[in-house]
Every structure is written in structure tokens, then in C-alpha cells.
Amino acid sequence: MKMNTFFRFACQLAALPLSGHLTLASVTATLPDPGSFLTLDKAGAGLASLTVSNTGNQVWIIQSSTNLGNWSEVEALKVFNGTYHRNYTNPAGGNLFYRAAYDPARQNISSTTSNALLLPAAAYNYAAPLLPAGFSTNPILAEDNTPGNNPTTDAGATLGRVLFYDKRLSTNQTVSCASCHQQAHGFSDPRRFSVGDNGGAGTRNAMGLSNARWYQRRKFFWDERAATLEDQTLMPIQNPVEMGMSLEALTNRLAAEPFYTNLFSQAFGSPKITTNRISQALAQFVRSIVSTRSKYDQGVASNFTNFNAQENLGRQIFFGQSGSPRATCAACHGTDNFVPTVALNNNGLEFPYVDLGAGAITGSTNDNGLFKVPSLRNIELTAPYMHDGRFATLEQVVDFYSTGVMDNPNLSPPLRVPTAPGQPPGQVLRLNLSSDQKAALVAFLKTLTDSSLASDPKLSDPFNYGN
Ligand code: HEC
């Protein structure tokens, strides 16, 4: 017999018949939260998938019936982070109807760690990730910005992971760090300008966070306005166009969730929720976004015999061993982390400067147009590119370095033709690459992709969204 599965939602104004030939009477009831809604998709012959979007994180009672007369409870489903997905099957066959109801008297399901979160019984290893040999000696050792008073621990980074994915960190509970730093995109935002909790957008692109742990200048943001990662992590929370929360409201809101007191105890030895602990745990998680399993890493260990001819040509161009004129991308994107050492840089994107970058922070004209260069690791995943996301593809980036670099007073020396000491600065150095060379450089940049990072469970969303 053909199986029919129907849903109706006592809080919704209309019910959704799956087969299309029966419409259920609508039921009027109070919506638990003004922004909440339910959607139902028929995923297969005997499979229906339910999504509850409910920023109030309330409890929904799911009931089923074969005859629309007698209803029995299937489960009480608490939403933990704004949304919840659930699949229902009908193994017995025949008609099956579902409905979802909101009952104010049944809201007391507690948010325990085991209920709200999908965390492993033994914490993942964040404290001591396996690193390539070159990471424990200089120059990379000196790039590590982990401060002595906030070493990464397994429990601390676990708490940081939960915070990173928790929409409670934004006023309307619609945005988490992960909304703009998406794992599948190397923890960057595929939108040119991110959209915040109140629908507003900024003027900068959210960069990827791979290997943010290694940056010798230790400062964060494109204009380096955050002195440390610990300082940085509280800034998006308070930024009115990003998450828009006061820190007092945040600590109160988190303290209302029993699972947080538990996680704070494990991380810091007592359940106290403070902004300092929040910033430290978030920083520990961000430093745990470690990427060391790219084709490039395998190449370092095997003298690049794993690279094809095109990738090796691109590598030589990148490191200034091939091409005429030669520009060393590695002068500014150096070491196996592909970050600069001591300088802030200008790469000649525009003149006059639309965005003053570091100059707007320091007030010095010498800093106008200077920007931080985040690691190029996973650059294939983090489009669009540059502080304003102006380039949609790596091909456009390479075209820019080939012919588009613009002269300006603060253009960094590696992008000028070298001159003798005491002589005026040289001409702008544009690479003028052939199409084969450009393709090779792009192929090389793609060897920095570490696809294991994009799906690593220890960096993924831990909230219990059902099955
Ligand atoms: C609404 C989008 C949005 C949200 C939410 C958001 N970010 Fe960002 N993030 C950005 C943008 C845009 C930038 C670049 C801004 C700039 O440099 O001026 C950025 C930059 C950063 C950086 C700097 C990286 C570097 O190499 O300098 C870090 C770290 C970071 N975010 C972490 C977080 C954390 C942790 C959270 C949650 C507490 C968070 N972000 C929430 C959009 C967002």
C-alpha cells in the first residue's frame, strides 16, 4: 500500500500534506517565538525531514497518528542553537501523520552537555596536534603567537569550539562566528562582505583562519587593530554590525545554560563564566585550526616529487627561482605558513587608497594602504580575495600581480625593481607572466589546500541538530 506521511504543526497556521491529496485543517495556537517556523520536506518514499527554526531555543512536542484521531508522542525536541533537523521514517507502511506542538508547560528540558551537544566522550586532541618537523624550529617557532598565559588545552579548545558555533553570542541569536568563518571555506566567508546579526554588512572580507596561530607580529585583523588573538575574539561579539552583544548580556545568557557551566568548569577549573575566559577559549579554538596535511606538506617531506611539472613551475615562480622579472611571492608570503615575517605590506591594489588600512589605526601616512597578509594556506577555499574581496578567483589575483600592481608611496620593496643603496626606489615590479606561467602559479597555490581541514570533526559544529 502506498505510504503517506503527513505533518501538521499545531503552532503553524497551515499543515503540509506530503502526498498532496489531503489537506489538514489548520490549528491556531500561540507561536512560541515570533521568528520561529517549521519546514517539512519529503526526502524519499518513506522519509520526511523536519526543520525547526526557533531562535528562542524552545521545546517542541512531536506527535504521530495513523488516523488523525489518536495522537501519540514521538518525542519532545529541544532546539539548542536556533535550528534543529530531524528525519522521520514510516517502516510499518500505511498512512502516518505527524504534528508538532508547543506546550508552555513542557519547556523544562535542561540543556545538559550530553543533550545539547555532540561531543566525544574523550576530548579531541587540540593541545598537541601532530606538526611537521619544520614547525618546531625557527623561523616558524618564532611565528607561534600562543601566549604563555593561555596555552591551548583539550578542554579549553572544546569550550572554544562550542562558543564558536553558538548563535547565543549574537543579540538576535542568528549569527555565530561560524556564520562568517565557514569550515568548508577554510573558515572564511564566501560572501564578499559578511552579513551580521542585524542584517548589516561591513566593508572587509572575512579572511580564512587556517594557521592563524603562526603570525610573528601577533596582531589580528586586516589593519592589525587587535593586539592579540585574545583581544580580537571579543571584538566581533560587540561589533554592532557583526554580533552586537554587550559582554554583560553575553555572560548572563551563557550562565543560563547548564551545559556551559559544565564546559567552563572543565576548561578553567570552576564554573564561573567571565569575558576573559570566553576570549581565551575562543582564541584556543582558533589556534587549533591547524592545517598541515596539504599536497605542499607532503611535498616538503618528499622533495616535491609528488608535484607535477606545472605545480613545480608554479612553486619556482612563487619562490623567485624562475621567471623574468622575478618577484618573490615568498618575500611577503614566506615560510611553510605563507605569512610575512616582520613587515606590514602594501601590494599596490589601489591608489589613491580607498581603505587606509593600518594608517587609519596608527594615524601615520606611512602606514596608509598597509594590510596584514593572512596565511595563504587553503587559499583555494577562501575566495573572494584581498581585504575588500575584490577578486573572485585565484586567476584574477595572479593577473593582478602579473600586470595590475599600482605604484604608490607605500608600495612594499619586494614589489619594486631593486636599486643600488642610496638610489631612489625602483620601478613597480609587475611579473608579466605568460599564460602558462599564470596557470602554473595558480596550480601551485592549489597545492596549499588541506581538504581534511574542511571536514575535520574536531573543528565542526558540535550542536545537537538531530539526525
Ligand atoms: C558578521 C561576520 C563575522 C562574524 C560573526 C565574526 N567574524 Fe571574524 N571576521 C569577519 C571579518 C569581516 C573579518 C575581517 C575584518 C577586518 O579585518 O577588519 C574578520 C576577522 C577575524 C579574525 C582575524 C584573522 C586574522 O588573521 O587577522 C579572527 C581571528 C576572527 N575574525 C575570529 C572570529 C571569531 C572568534 C568570531 C566569533 C566570536 C568571529 N570572528 C565572528 C567577520 C566576522
Ligand code: HEC
Ligand atoms: C610586497 C609584498 C607582497 C608580495 C611580493 C606578494 N604579495 Fe600577495 N599579498 C600582499 C598583501 C599586503 C596582501 C593583502 C592585500 C590587501 O588585501 O590589501 C596580499 C594578498 C594576497 C592574496 C589574497 C589573500 C587573501 O586571503 O585574500 C593572494 C592569493 C596573494 N597575495 C598571492 C600572492 C602571489 C601569488 C604573489 C606572487 C606573485 C604575491 N602574493 C606577492 C603582499 C604581497
